[in-house]
Amino acid sequence: MKKTHFLSFTFLVVVMLIPASAFAQKSAADKSWNTFWTQFTSAVNKKSKPAVKRLMASEKDFSSGGGMEDRDGWLQLVDKQRWWDDLQRDVKSGTKSYDYDGKPGRVTRNNTLIFAFIGGRWRFMGPMGD
Helix, strand or coil: CHHHHHHHHHHHHHHHHHHHHHHHHHHHHHHHHHHHHHHHHHHHHCCCHHHHHHCECCCCCCCCCCCCCCHHHHHHHHHHCCCHHHHHHHHHCCEEEEEECCEEEEEECCCCEEEEEECCEEEEEEECCC
């Protein structure tokens, strides 16, 4: 009987912690968004590839939006294709909430750039795919 009560109590605690941890993650994401967005906007406006790269997702999480480029390859395309003006326009559009695989996320209002809160930090995940 005691074992059943213990298992029931343990299950209840786990079930209660899941929403609490999700809430805590969203709260941390909300608190840190403005700082991240200011840094990202500044990096794009200065056309700084090193600054943008520091704010990007890891190589395994980054998506070039349908292409096969890694982060460096995508940043080279930004220069080669002269996409900096497009990125600046995307940033000026602002952002809105976006569910990124169950994680807090944001997307530019013109639906071109995706951001996600991963590992306690905001990251630029890449451009929207085709």
